[in-house]
Amino acid sequence: MEVCYQLPVLPLDRPVPKHVLSRRGAISFSSSSSLFGAPDPRQLSQRRGAISYDSSDQTALYIRMLGACVVFKQLFARDVRVRSQVGFEPERRSSHPYLCIDFRTLHTRLSCGALSADSGTEKRVHRLLSFQRYLHSSRLLRGIPQQIPLHILDEDYSGQARCMLEKVGNWNFDIFLFDKLTNGNSLISLTLHLLNQYGLVDLFQLDMVRLWRFLVLVQEDYHNDNPYHNSVHAADVTQAMYCYLQEPMLSKSLTSYDILLGILAAATHDLDHPGVNQPFLIKTDHYLARLYRNTSVLENHHWKSAVGLLRETGLFSHLPAEDSLNMERDLGSLILATDISRQNDYLSRFRTHLDQDSLCLANGSHRHFVLQMALKCADICNPCRPWELSKQWSEKVTEEFFQQGDIERKHKLEVSPLCDRETNTICNIQIGFMTYVAEPLFGEWARFSDTRLSQTMLGHMGLNKASWGGLQQEQTAVSEEAELSTADPDAGESRSKEIPQGSRES
Secondary structure, eight states, rough: OOOOOOOOOOOTTTTTTTTSOGGGGGEEEOOOOOOSOOOOOOGEEEETTTTEESSTTTOOEEEEEOOGGGGGGHHHHHHHEEEEEESSOOOOOOOGGGGGGGGOOHHHHHHHTTTTTOOOOOOOOOOOOOOOHHHHTTHTTTTTTSSSSSSHHHHHHHHHHHHHHHTOTTTTTHHHHHHTTTTTTTTHHHHHHHHHHHHHHHHOOOOOOHHHHHHHHHHHTSSSSSSSSHHHHHHHHHHHHHHHHHHHHHHTTTTTTHHHHHHHHHHHHHTTTSSSSSHHHTTTTTTHHHHHSSHHHHHHHHHHHHHHHHHHTTTTTOHHHHHHHHEEEEEEEHHHHOOOHHHHHHHHHHHHHHHOOOTTTTTTTHHHHHHHHHHHHTOOOOGGSSSSHHHHHHHHHHHHHHHHHHHHHHOOOOOOGGOOOOOOOOHHHHHHIIIIIIIHHHHHHHSSSSSSHHHHHHHHHHHHHHHHHEEEEHHHHHEEEEEEHHHHHHHHHHHHHOOHHHHHHO
């Protein structure tokens, strides 16, 4: 059910009221408040990603203003819509003390000063940005002039981005460079390109305006202040998923429905990720943990957030209701498979199929299971990328772990095993992850699809593991030498005197 009203358009040259610039560009009003008056604070609903919920009324009306990204400004400028929530139990917060932790503002270096009251009069920005991009463009709002006209820069960069998309199937595709060339819109650009390349837009008669809007909302609902679980990670997983869909075992068997489902699942698989893991949500009695009863908490939330955006934009509203519901259900099945705590269950089932040679890709359920395994591989394929890319991802995911550990220590919680920066290093975390998680999964995937790509991934993972091992040995040697010199300062000096000059220079 969608309720639409014609609302007055805000002039572009007038500052947007502070109540409009709510977090992530979303405003929600309860049904009992006036649409055009000031909302009653007691009736304000709250929104987490794509799921809006109200503290008193499940069927309340919601208003959301969307500031479009640069490439979509003509489609989405001054777009205001009113909708009602349909189909989900509302996610309700409680008054638990740990719920005051705001996961969206953990990284003060990004948010500090972006919307401060004393920042002075904001200068008009000549590009329409989403709220997420608006935060990152705070320097523009402080009036720092641009040396190069933005439209020239955009044309130059978009041309290079198009050239990169011609090689989107290469395993060494640099998603970080592509994100820069698309002005931070890598997920939108990549997903749309793949849907067009497969002819899915025409085949499923997708409305382009609704598709654009859906992709913009998906990208916005990733927290780009997360070091790892952000829209660039989603774009990277989508690109990896495309590489797997091109493998002979899959390309000869998958239907257009399977391909559409795989691409959408990859793009939305971590939607609205808060930057902390499931055990953290459970031990802090977070409302999401209670809503999903401590079972696949994040994955359930990613799925429901994705379905919420599908319904909000009406992307599949032209399909029969049964087909649309089936697609939502199958999308959830894929996203839920990325729960790392269920890794062994899926791996054992996959290994049994391969041992018995019982996979029949003419069977719909078997194809869906293979899609689940492909998405699992795409989700954790970072150790299998070339070293330059893999190292960046490893540093980002480790930093996200350590930030969670910092929060746990600050609030006097037990620090999670991999999240303590005082006892862990990026080297031992990555070596352990490759040994116990990545190698078993990609070893079985290579049995299923023994291709050049599979061997390349295994080769990269072996080299990357050796590289982390070498760095770990260097760090150990340096730390031991530091401890020795601290314990006996004269020992280090005497040792250096014993080393020949030629050896020291080499």
